[in-house]
Amino acid sequence: MTDTTDTTDTTDTTAEDLLSVRDLRVSFPGKGWRAPRTEVLKGIDLGIRPGETVGLVGESGSGKTTIGRAILGLVPVASGTITFDGERVDTASAARRRALSRDIQVIFQDPYTSLNPARTIGDTLSEPLLAQGVDSREARGRVAGLLERVRLPGDAAVRLPREFSGGQRQRVAIARALALRPRLVVCDEPVSALDLTTQATVLELLLDIQEETGVAYLFVSHDLSVVRFMSHRVCVIHRGEIVESGDADTLTRTPEHPYTRTLLLSAPIADVTGQRRRREQRAALAQAG
Template sequence: MTPRTTTTAGVGTPGHPAGAALLTVRELRVSYPGEGRRSRRTEVLRGVDLDIRAGETLGLVGESGSGKTTLGRAVLGLVPIASGTVTFDGERIDKAATARRRALSRDLQVIFQDPYTSLNPSLTIGDTLAEPLIGQGADTQEARGRVGGLLDRVHLPADAARRLPREFSGGQRQRVAIARALALRPRLVVCDEPVSALDLTTQRTVLDLLLEIQEQTGVAYLFVSHDLSVVRCMSHRVAVIHQGEIVESGDTGQITGSPQHPYTRTLLLSSPVADVAEQRRRREQRAAARAASAD
């Protein structure tokens, strides 16, 4: 996939100056308790720093267990933070009370990885999309009136509102999840591996939809993925996370074209390619790189 070269520099959104950080994370640390009563806590994030500007996509890439999903959840207030700060539009939110967190959901939303478990199977699609609107104070009639527009935005037919999730494919369910995330017109969406559970053709369709929505609305994305090739086509900038630390960050072309850190180079070699011989060569290079880093 071709690296995304469009820059957000000089482009702002209403109420937010161009170039200013919408989200700022500083020295963020998250740890989980061990299994036994006397076990030491496991530090999952170790002093992470990152910034996301309005209208920008920051790709956060790393292998399973690197801490990338925990970072997204920490931004959303879904995991406790040991230390550090999370600032959204100039306001510290890392210690926000429950009521404030509920209010922040207007601006901060999430798209989860699995479209099969992220939707309530007993609710129609219309009820699923109306629920966050009603939760933020809209009356039922107003909420249902906006459902059609949300379905249209993600290219689903209006009659989808009357159907249940089981009647849709994985890609269509993920479109519903995207519509739900957009319902409150957020300014930042955490995309937590949003296409990893989909086949390659459906992945491309969903990625194109996310790009289209960003161009239309100016929403910012924290795009979390293990796949550097996906991050490359989606992101203006990339941050590489390894064992709870950001080991390399910069413009997408720089990180994916000439990575400096050995771990980033290993991730790049892990990206699948169509050519069988090239894929074999990459596997050999990856194995050599892992062996060298272990010495």
């Protein structure tokens, strides 16, 4: 698959964007001595407006998580630009990056490993506030408000992560991401480690928080059905390139790129006959590709 499709030209960035990614390229060292570097992102263009959710979907190894990590400054950028609210962040110093954490936060995939098991929930949520100079009295008040916002009991602050279920731990992770009242949150597969019922609860919570606060999300997932539920716009990434992008409803109902159609056909459905028909359609697409 070498062709790319842009249903509404939404990967292009505009002056209205809160986050603007232009011609982003990231490469990693090859395996072995003198092995050439491997380019994992090949000229990514992406824009996110204030209060908007842009879904980034692709299979494992497509480069979707690397985009989020580049925005967060966790991987080096080979070339291109990342701009947040008009400021270049790909070249920002470590000190400036720490300051930017007030506006750009992340929710990681695994609620079991993203929390320190030796710290109480209150300590975990207070830490970013204290680091930004909030006094301890105000921090305690804001922690109580955060726990209420993510629908956890007030005594959660004095408990340890092991006392909570996976869904509750992910709500703690969401509260931690919201502690500094960010304007953008990178959601890196935030529900993939949860059962379906808990997934729905967490997704609804993220939507409610967005409606209340106006926060923008970059929602990274391998599941196109989840991305469709969450997103205003969707970008499909394959082998380090965005192959199709557009309005979430339009793209998921009438995808134009073969890879996007394959992703849609890969989603399980509770219908044996329908699932068999999807397998046949996937096989036909594979032969055509």
